[in-house]
Amino acid sequence: MNRRWTALDRRTKILVLGSALLLSATAASAATASDSEAPRQREAAALTGTAKLYRSAGDDITFSFDAHLAAKDTADPTKATGTFEFSHYLNGEGAKAKAKVDCLLTGGKVAVVSGVITSSDLPGAKGKRVGITVHDVGHRDRLGYSWASTGSPVETKGLPKCVGSAPFEKVKKGTGDFTVVPWLPDF
Structure with a gap:
């Protein structure tokens, strides 16, 4: 039984790590897109x-x-x-x-x-x-x-x-x- 839990924990860790990397990449991409847009100038x-x-x-x-x-x-x-x-x-x-x-x-x-x-x-x-x-x-x-x-x-x-x-x-x-x-x- 110990091996089953260890294998399950490893799969869970890989899934969580993969999700975290995907979220980080998406956030970085969104930040880069908004940084490239010119800031909107306020009217006088x-x-x-x-x-x-x-x-x-x-x-x-x-x-x-x-x-x-x-x-x-x-x-x-x-x-x-x-x-x-x-x-x-x-x-x-x-x-x-x-x-x-x-x-x-x-x-x-x-x-x-x-x-x-x-x-x-x-x-x-x-x-x-x-x-x-x-x-x-x-x-x-x-x-x-x-x-x-x-x-x-x-x-x-x-x-x-x-x-x-x-x-x-x-x-x-x-x-x-x-x-x-x-x-x-x-x-």
Whole structure:
């Protein structure tokens, strides 16, 4: 009986050793394949997401962002691309607008994006530059916009790129999903 167990142990050891060698070879092959792939370069900055603002009167105000600054353009935030949209309705009346991004600056969890309105049902808004500031707090994001002191994007005159207001508005609970990728320029 001793010989049987010894032969069985030897076969078991060979099987286990063979399996271990096969697993090691597979892991080494996978590591080599992933090492040969170029590391993915992170974009220089970004602002994405959608949220509704909180207003006690029940206004329906929504902001959506899809703004990006490519890694190759890290030294020039005015090369940012993308769009953002906003709308404001109360009792069925209001307007919406879509803008083409012309600048994006981010720092930590704060982003300032500006763009020129390309389409809107607000008379006089098309062609106006607007700027928005977002604070990505996580559960309670905040937002501010360049027309806060004028009351309308139409009244904003001569706004430079990448200018917004302090993020004074609160995002409606459960709606904020803004994500800010911080800008890390090489100065």
